[in-house]
Amino acid sequence: MTRHQKEIIIKNVFFILSLVSILILGLIVVFLFREGLPLFREVSLRDFIFGMEWYPTYSPPSYGIWPLIVGSLIVTILSSLIAVPLGVLAAVYISEIAPPAIKEVLKAIIELLAGLPSVVLGFFGMVIIAPWLQETFDLPTGLNIVNASVILAIMAVPTISSISEDALYAVPNEFKEASYALGATKFETITRIIIPSALSGISTAVILGMARAIGETMVVLMVAGGAAALPESIFDSVRPMPASIAAEMGEAPFRSGHYHALFATGIVLFLMTLAFNLIADYISQKFKEVGSATL
Amino acid sequence: MTGQTVSGNMKRRYLKQHLFFGAVRLSAIILTLALGGILFYILANGIQVISWEFLTAPPTDSMTKGGIMPAILGTLYLTIGAITVALPLGVVAAIYLTEYAKQGKIVRAIRVGVNCLAGVPSVVFGLFGLGFFVVFLKFGSSILAGALTLGILILPTIIGAAEEALKGVPQTFREASLALGVSKWLTIWKIVLPNALPGILTGSILGIGRAAGETAPIMFTAAAFFTAKLPGSIFDEVMALPYHVYVLATAGTHIEETRPIQYGTVLVLVVLVLGIDLIAIVIRSYMRRNKRW
Numbered sequence: 001m002t003r004h005q006k007e008i009i010i011k012n013v014f015f016i017l018s019l020v021s022i023l024i025l026g027l028i029v030v031f032l033f034r035e036g037l038p039l040f041r042e043v044s045l046r047d048f049i050f051g052m053e054w055y056p057t058y059s060p061p062s063y064g065i066w067p068l069i070v071g072s073l074i075v076t077i078l079s080s081l082i083a084v085p086l087g088v089l090a091a092v093y094i095s096e097i098a099p100p101a102i103k104e105v106l107k108a109i110i111e112l113l114a115g116l117p118s119v120v121l122g123f124f125g126m127v128i129i130a131p132w133l134q135e136t137f138d139l140p141t142g143l144n145i146v147n148a149s150v151i152l153a154i155m156a157v158p159t160i161s162s163i164s165e166d167a168l169y170a171v172p173n174e175f176k177e178a179s180y181a182l183g184a185t186k187f188e189t190i191t192r193i194i195i196p197s198a199l200s201g202i203s204t205a206v207i208l209g210m211a212r213a214i215g216e217t218m219v220v221l222m223v224a225g226g227a228a229a230l231p232e233s234i235f236d237s238v239r240p241m242p243a244s245i246a247a248e249m250g251e252a253p254f255r256s257g258h259y260h261a262l263f264a265t266g267i268v269l270f271l272m273t274l275a276f277n278l279i280a281d282y283i284s285q286k287f288k289e290v291g292s293a294t295l
Numbered sequence: 296m297t298g299q300t301v302s303g304n305m306k307r308r309y310l311k312q313h314l315f316f317g318a319v320r321l322s323a324i325i326l327t328l329a330l331g332g333i334l335f336y337i338l339a340n341g342i343q344v345i346s347w348e349f350l351t352a353p354p355t356d357s358m359t360k361g362g363i364m365p366a367i368l369g370t371l372y373l374t375i376g377a378i379t380v381a382l383p384l385g386v387v388a389a390i391y392l393t394e395y396a397k398q399g400k401i402v403r404a405i406r407v408g409v410n411c412l413a414g415v416p417s418v419v420f421g422l423f424g425l426g427f428f429v430v431f432l433k434f435g436s437s438i439l440a441g442a443l444t445l446g447i448l449i450l451p452t453i454i455g456a457a458e459e460a461l462k463g464v465p466q467t468f469r470e471a472s473l474a475l476g477v478s479k480w481l482t483i484w485k486i487v488l489p490n491a492l493p494g495i496l497t498g499s500i501l502g503i504g505r506a507a508g509e510t511a512p513i514m515f516t517a518a519a520f521f522t523a524k525l526p527g528s529i530f531d532e533v534m535a536l537p538y539h540v541y542v543l544a545t546a547g548t549h550i551e552e553t554r555p556i557q558y559g560t561v562l563v564l565v566v567l568v569l570g571i572d573l574i575a576i577v578i579r580s581y582m583r584r585n586k587r588w
Contacts, residue, residue, distance in 0.1 A: 003478055010480045011395050018388035018396075021454070022408035024447050028415065031426035089322035097319060106323055108576050113330050115501075115572040117508025118417075119537040120561055123544055124333055127554075154329055187312035208414065215416025217511040218537075222545060242418040242511070249425070249515050266422040270415065277414035281407055 032270060036263030038255075039063065048264060054228040054239070056248065056258040063261040065268065067228050071238030072269075074145055074231065075224060076214040079152035083213070084206055086153065087160030091205075094161070095168040096190055114158030122222030125151040130223060137235060143225035145234045151223055152213040160209035167201020168194060200287030204280045211276035215269065217242035241269045334565070341562025344555045350563070354556075358521060359549050363560050365525060369438075369533030370507055370567070372526065373517060376442025377449060377506040382499050384446075385453030389495075392454075393461040394483055413451035417511040420448050424516035439529040441517020448512055449502035456498020460491040493582050500575035508568045510537035520546075536564040 039048065043063050051064015090110065094103050129150060130142030171194050179189040195202070225237020226247065245262050252258040352362030388405070396402040424444030434440040464487050472482040488495075510518075518538035526533050543557045544550065 007479055011391075014387055014391040014395060017384060018391035018405055020384055021388065021412050021450060022405060024450070025408050025412050025415075027427060028419065028423045031423055031431065032419070035422070035426045035430075086322050086325060089319045090326055093319040093323045097316065098323070102323075104580065106327070109327055109330050111576060112569055112572060113326065115504050115508070115569055116330075116333065117510070117537055117564055117568055119508070119510045119540050120337070120565055121333070123540055123557065123561055124336070126544060128336065157326060185308050185312050187315045188308070191315070211414050215414070215419070217416065217418040217421075218541065221511075222541070242416060245418050245422065246511055246514060249422075263422060263426070266419050270419045273414050273416055273419075274411055277411045278407075281410055 028270070032263055032267045035255075036260055036265075036267045039257060039260035039264045042257050043261075048261075049268070052230070054244070056252070056261055061257055063257065063264075065241065065244075065261075065265055067230050068239055068241045068244050068265065069268070070230055071145075071224065071228075072214055072220075072240040072242070072272075074234075074238060075148045075152055075220060075240055076210055078145060078149035078234065079156055079213045080206065080210050082149065082153035083156040083160055083209055087157045087205070087209065088164050088202060090157070091161040091164035091168055091202075092190060092195070095165050096186075096194065110158045110161055113154065114162075116154075118155065118216060118218040119222075121151050121154060122218045125219065125223035133235075139235050141225055141237060143223050144237050145224065145231060148220050148224040148238070148240075149234075151219045152216055155216055155219065156209040156213045159212050160205045163205035163208060164198070164202045167198035167205065170201065171197045200283050204284045207276050207280040207283070211273045211280070214240075214276070215242060215273045217246050221246045241265050245269070334569075337558070337562055337565055341558040344559030345562060349559055354521065357549070358543065358556075359552050360556075363536070363539060363556070363563065365522060366534040366536045366539040366560065367563065368525065369518075369535040370537070370564075372438050372533060373441050373445055373513060373535060374503055374507045376438060376529070377445035378499060378503050380443055380446030381450045381453050381502060385450050385499075385502075386457045386495060388454050389457030389461055390483060390488075393458055394479075394487065409451050409454050412447070413455075417448065417509055420444055420512040421515050424512060429516055435530060436515070436517060436519070436532050437530045438517055438526060438533055441513045441533070441535075442529075444512045444516045445506040445509060448509065449506050452502045452505060453498055456501065457491070457495045460494025460498065461487060463494060464490045493578065497575045497579045497582075500571055500578070504568045504571040504575070507571065508537055508564065510535075510541055513538060514541075536560060536567070540564065 043051075048063055048065060049069070050066050051062060052066055053062040053064045054067055055062045090106070094106055098106060125147050126143070129147050132142065133139060133144070133147055134142035175193050175197055176189055179193045184192070220238075220240040221243040224240055224243055226239045226243060227237035228239040228244070231238050245265055248258065249262050252262055349362045350367065351364050353365050354363065355361035388409075392402060392405065396405075421444065424440055428434045428440035428443050429436055432440075434443075468486050468490065469482055472486045473479070477485070513535055517533060518535045519532035520534075520542055522532060522534055540557060540560050543553045543560070
């Protein structure tokens with residue numbers, strides 16, 4: 001075997017192995033559908049998505065996941081309302097304002113926050129935030145939308161702030177210099193020049209942060225309360241999709257309607273996060289910052 | 296315009312700036328307090344439970360007493376398994392993407408694939424692991440199925456970190472080697488990889504931390520509520536720290552009674568995961584300061 005042939009073989013082997021990620025993504029789709037689609041022999045897609053009643057163990061069972069979808073969306077939106085300002089401001093602080101020493105420490109703090117296992121945050125929500133909420137607002141339970149949103153926000157902040165920070169960092173220095181040269185203050189430069197220039201990156205960060213929150217399982221499983229009904233206030237319990245899957249899969253008889261329904265819920269969840277990711281990818285490609293050369 | 300209104304205007308502009316900077320600093324303080332508060336609380340409640348016996352004994356009296364040794368061991372097995380799967384695959388994919396691939400449709404597709412894989416919810420990985428490894432490949436609920444599921448979960452992390460590290464090796468290193476007549480593969484093997492190694496290492500350590508802390512992917516693929524014996528092969532179920540916390544805190548009739556064990560287990564898990572992350576962070580900042588190029 002010549003040296004050239006060997007090189008080609010290595011290159012091709014590496015190429016094939018680098019396709020593994022796509023292969024896995026494909027397998028995920030195949031196996032979710034394989035275990036989830038049989039549900040639709042029993043229930044129509046419309047009744048599944050928009051059905052108001054999730055009683056998978058009743059007889060006859062009803063598999064409507066609308067309350068689950070609404071639960072997922074509410075905790076995601078509410079947690080974004082907390083996490084987006086917090087994450088973006090922290091990113092601005094790190095990239096534009098903080099002295100180098102504080103910057104390093106804060107980056108480490110955010111990274112450690114990202115590293116906290118979700119079950120630990122869920123536990124914290126159960127034993128600390130829940131009793132506190134219950135007492136302060138005189139509620140029947142502290143395991144509710146507010147609690148889940150606060151904890152999810154803690155999980156989404158690192159994603160939002162680290163990606164935003166990269167975007168802010170990539171804004172060419174010339175932009176800032178031009179702004180200062182016109183007599184703008186640092187605040188004006190940040191809010192009117194730097195943040196608008198980095199907006200596509202920040203949007204990507206926000207979308208990925210939301211994707212993180214909607215797919216997060218242990219937190220909503222432990223602190224969202226688990227009521228599969230449409231909530232009337234933010235102090236009501238909900239049962240977001242991941243919580244339902246994680247809580248019930250252990251008890252659902254193998255390949256029963258319930259089992260298929262949980263996989264079908266997984267399909268919905270997967271497609272939602274996939275959409276979030278593809279949108280984020282599209283934005284970051286379309287509005288790629290190309291630096292000062294485009295001036 | 297008189298001098299006075301100009302300075303009044305300036306004052307207003309600086310006032311806005313002060314308010315904004317205040318908000319920005321506040322956000323940093325909130326994040327610091329959140330991390331500090333959580334860690335302090337866990338440490339304060341967990342430390343009194345930690346003893347040699349807690350770390351080395353199995354649970355007794357239907358898990359209301361005793362230690363958590365099987366769960367520590369189970370997490371160790373699962374994590375080692377996951378990194379064994381993900382590290383080689385991830386590094387090879389990163390080498391292809393940075394060293395071989397020409398920018399084009401296929402590379403773009405691979406990148407999108409990696410990004411989407413990174414965004415898949417952990418519980419969906421659990422479902423996939425159940426459908427594919429446990430049911431289809433008939434591994435059953437086992438260390439093997441759990442480790443493979445965790446392995447593909449951390450694959451995007453490893454690929455990203457390895458790519459970053461490989462890109463950090465200066466182009467001139469490769470050119471110098473190629474100019475000496477060294478083949479492309481040998482250049483990668485002898486020049487690029489050794490220089491990228493610390494970066495790859497940091498990424499894998501972060502991946503290990505992630506794998507050790509995940510619960511949802513192992514719930515249906517590997518984790519057991521309680522095992523009487525330690526696992527004898529990779530086809531056995533195991534106990535795991537995150538799952539142990541979840542089970543004790545939410546299921547069963549002894550939730551209040553086992554609170555101390557829960558705190559202790561949470562503390563062990565946090566020390567393990569954040570300890571791993573901290574090692575990675577320290578290595579990285581050390582590397583940045585002592586960069587040779």
